[in-house]
Amino acid sequence: MAIRATIPLLFLLASGLLFAGAVGTSREEESRRGEHSLRECQQRCERDRPSYQRAQCVQECRDQHQQWEHEQSHGRGHRGDREHEREQEQGRGDREQEQEQGRGRRGDREHEQSHGHGRRGDREHEREQEQGRGDREQEQEQGRGRHGDREQEHEQGRGRRGDREQEQEQGRGRRGNHQREGQQEQDSRRPYVFGPRSFRSIVRSDQGFIEALRPFNEESRLLRGIKNYRVAIMEVNPRSFVEPGYTDADGIGYVAQGEGVLTVIENGEKRSYTVRQGDVVAAPAGSMMHLANTDGRRKLIIVKILNTISVPGQFQYFLGESLVSSLSKRVQRAAFKASEERLEKLFGRKGKKQGFIVRASPEQVRELRHHASEGGQSHHWPFGGDSRSTYNLLEQRPTIANRHGRxxxxxxxxxxALADQDVRVSFANITAGSMTAPYYNTQSVKISVVLEGEGEVEIVCPHLSQDSERHQQGQSEREHQQRGHGSESESESEQQQQEKYQTIRARVSRGSALVVPPGHPAVAISSSRGSNNLQIVCFEINAQKNERVWLAGKNNVLGKLDRPAKELTFGAPAREVDEVLEAQQEEGFFAGPEQQQGHGEEEWRHRGRGEEAVESFLRMATGAF
Incomplete structure (x- = not known):
């Protein structure tokens, strides 16, 4: 008897061990699949993303992997609950079976005892069997009821899980709204600075891509004045070819890295140029172009601004081959006087690899370079002719040069070629730890992209301060109205008495973009932590009548004020004002704040002013604004 009762328990124990082993193996397989997926994602980041976006891409891969692990562990918890319920059901079924066996054994013993009592015992035994069958049927009905109750509990559990999942989805939606609101609030606080993640993919293939910022008027209402302009970055892998095409926008580009061959077909004339780092490239809207990266090791990177024509802030890249293949077959036959078979072979899409940047063979690269050496050098400025496509900045004498920057x-x-667009292009190379002198432009909107290094920028903006004051003024007016006193004229007079400006401070690194509107003082500071200089390419729109006004350093505008004007403006004797304004004799580039804390402090102390002079200058400059 004891052996019979032990067999089901042993069976349950063996089943539990086999199930635990299967679950452990499944979890190990899931973990291996998750780690493999994470490695593939990180490899795609290293292969497909530019260097300045790889760190962020890898972090996104890790975040996705953590989210996947969380979902897996959450799902295992639900599966564990269901398995526990099934084990309980199985245990109840085994206990019912043992009870049935026990009743059967008791019935056998009673039957043996009643067998010796004759017919009366037989009749009583029959009645007991009938009663036993009735009891068993009743127990089975009760078991079916319990099973139905368990199914109802399962349905209720599924409903509760569905409610929890719905709550989780709603929570994710609320978190997404909070994130969007936080992003909008961050954009409102820094409407002129855009990180590398602000760029969106326009076209992409295995051998390169084009990315662009969104239209400026969509980024901030303060940038509606340049809604026709876009900023784009083209990156081409070594020994790759950009297929012939054109854009519906006038473009001006700067070759930030690498070298290649550019061919432009304009007004029926084809010209090929060798382009390399430092070249400024002009490309009118609609001119057919193709480009090849002739370097076998480095990528070709071009930063450009586009002045859109048909739709403000929107541009399209048209591929020549794709445009022809999009025409109807009958139009193709009539236009080219060729059979449909030959046209299908030439323009057909079947079996052809898609992508506007393709791999070129070494022989093809050499031939493209040979065409550029034959026909392009005579047009390459300043070696001869009137170039309309290239001009190398780094081969010219710098406008400003000292130990802090060029x-x-x-x-x-x-x-x-820049006259048609009224644009000035500049390249600033700021020594690590140094900074630009504070300045502002009278007419130009300055669009800049960081090419190398890292640092920070400061832009003084009156618009954000006015928005903040208007918001605070509206709150104050509502409070006054609720209290039943105060007037609108008092609030306006207080706003007029207090002229304030808000300073936008932001960290920048390779791939960051920033916009400085006219009249906004700005400073760029190169980080002293790294060994790389802060290198920035700038496109200044409305350049013809623009003047750059320096607020500090040699020939600064404040030093040109008359003596009475200085005393009335700064509230100090003109001699003290001049001591501060004339102390910095560098032009364009200065030692940065961290360098000033060291060597600069001894120079100030030698003049007898010390840190008080620096603080006094900052207060006076703020008052002058």
Missing amino acids: LYEVDAHSFR
Whole structure:
């Protein structure tokens, strides 16, 4: 008897061990699949993303992997609950079976005892069997009821899980709304600075891509004045070819890295140029172009601005081959006087690899370079002719140069292709730990992209301060109205008495973009932590009548004020004002704040002013604004 009762328990124990082993193996397989997926995602980041976006891409892969692990563990918890319920059901079924067996054994013993009592015992035994069958049927009905109750509990559990999942979805939606609101609030606080993640993919293939910022008027209402302009970055892998095409926008680009061959077909004339780092490239809207990266090791990177024509802030890249293949077959036959078979072979899409940047063979690269050396050098500025496509900034004398940085510039006077767009292109190379002098432009909107290094920028903006004051003024007016006193005229007079400006501070690194509107003082500071200089390419729109006004350093505008004007403006004797304004004799680039804390402090102390002079200058400059 004891052996019979032990067999079901042993069976349950063996089943539990086999199930635990299967679950452990399944979890190990899931973990291996998750780690493999994470490695593939990180490898795609290293292979497909530019270097300045790889760290962020890898972090996104890790976040997705953590989310997947959380969902897996959450799902295992639900599966564990269901398995526990099934084990309980199985245990109840085994206990019912043992009870049935026990009743059967008791019935056998009673039957043996009643067998010796004759017919009366037989009749009593029959009645007991009938009663036993009735009891068993009743127990089975009760078991079916319990099973139905368990099924109802399962349905209720599924409903509760569905409610929890719905609550989780709603929570994710609320978190997404909070994130969007936080992003909008961050954009409102820094409407002129855009990180590398702000760029969106326009076209992409295995051998390169084009990315662009969204239209400026969509990024911030303060940038509606440049709604026709876009900023784009093209990156081409080594020994790759950009298929012939054109854009419906006038473009001006700067070759940030690498070298290649550019061919432009304009007004029926084809010209090929060798382009390399430092070249400024002009491309009118609609001109057919193709580009090849002739370097076997480095990528070709071009930063450009586009002045859109048909739709403000929107541009399209048209591929020549795709445009022809999009025409109807009968139009193709009539246009090219060729059979449908030959046209299908030439323009057909079947079996053809898609992508506007393709791999080129070494022989093809050499031939493209040979065409550029034959026909392009005579047009390459300043070696001869009137170039309309290229001008190398780094080969010219810098406009400003000292130990803290160099500034290279080109405008329509040196490069006539810029006259049509009224744009000046400049390249600033700021030594690590140094900074630009505070300045503002009178007419130009300055669009800049960081090419190398890291640092920070400061932009003084009156618009954000006015928005903040209007918001605070509205709250104050509502409070006054609720209290039943105060007036609108008092609030307006207080706003007029207090002129305030808000300073936008932001960290920048490779791939960051920033916009400085006219009249907004700005400073760029190169980080002293790294060994790389902060290198920035700038496109200044409305450059013809623009003037750059320096607020500090040699020839700064504040130093040109008359003596009475200085005393009335700064509230100090003119001699003290001059001591501060004339102390910095560098031009364009200065030692940065961290360098000033060291060597600069001894120079100030030698003049007898010390840190008080620095603080006094900052207060006076703020008062002058």
